[in-house]
Amino acid sequence: MIPLVSKLYCSSSEVVFVVRTRPQVINGGGFVVTDCDQKVVFSVDGCGVLGKEDELILRDGKREALLLLRGKGGIFEALSFHKMWRAFKCDYQGSKKVVFSLKRPKSCLPVKHDVGIKINTKPKVSTKDWDFEISGYFPGKKCSIIDSQGNVVAQIGTNKKAGEKSSKNIYYVSIKPGIDQAFVVGVIAILDNIYGESTSC
Template sequence: MSMMRGSYVFEEETHLTVLKTCLFFAGDGFAAYDNKGERVFRVDSYGHDVRDRHELVLMDVSGKCLITVRRKRPSLHQRWEGFLGEIIEGQKNEPIFSVRRSSIIGRSAVTVEVYGDNPGEEYQIDGSFSRRCCDFYNAARETVAEVRRKANASANVVFGKDVFTLVVKPGFDAAFAMGLVLILDQIDVGEFGLFDDGEDQVQDQVL
């Protein structure tokens, strides 16, 4: 899956460290770093009421807009749409993918539908984003990306939920995966922990 024409599609499994760039308000911003500590993506979206936020922009390190995600209104199951680059008001902006919560009661899954060059292509996201433990699957139920808690094995510590790891499998677009993370975070906040299935601690000791 390549949204960015190969720019963020890697031949090897890639682990990005993602952290919220402001801890005063949930969802205020994000930064993603590679294993060398170099920043790859950034998201600046500061505001006091995250439940009113309906649009976020994923940028590269220079500030160039890569993907814009926008909540579709009205929407029965909190549907979001993703656009390539910047949305220009007054022009026709066609979404390249959409994201919706599962309509099945008791299920915390999310469905991603891709448009454009990949009509009918779908992905499924299962797990608990609140606990930073969820998997992204393609139609063949192959894992294409994962969200996991960030751990420091040498210090025997697991970090809090404001720092986590985004694992991107070979051939899957890391920018697309990061765009989906932004939407998951907004769904989680907007639904007061939609994917939360248990306790959340700032720091846990590794057993």
């Protein structure tokens, strides 16, 4: 079990969630994550709701804030070869604690697969200089989160069945046992924003 946000979000069995994106004109964009009973488990508010670029909020099914996701901008980003995002968890005293950070190399060239996107967690869960990485291509909804030993811990896909119409607004995420689901959805929210999808302005 790896409870990065809370052990409440670590299941002893694999779970599959449905992600439904909201257009910018409806509730300011973002997306909702539902379980097999269509109950909302998580939601993400993008900058259409918050009015701030590179800032997102991950909420639970009761709309309580779990994580503040913030992209680092300004001079740091201009001088860096990477785009950095951090996920903060607020405690009951209001102080913010970094749960994980995601680093993506900046590139002028369009790419068809995610290269070099690394995730570090606090506390660390591996002895490498990174704990997880992204494999595949998020805009195509064919990507995975892989741990430092090469194990797939979460997979994003369309899961299209025969005769079923595909929709760019609906996709699926399967999360392995013991992996913090809130962490996975937080990573998806950042990828969604990086690629200018439902959470971006």
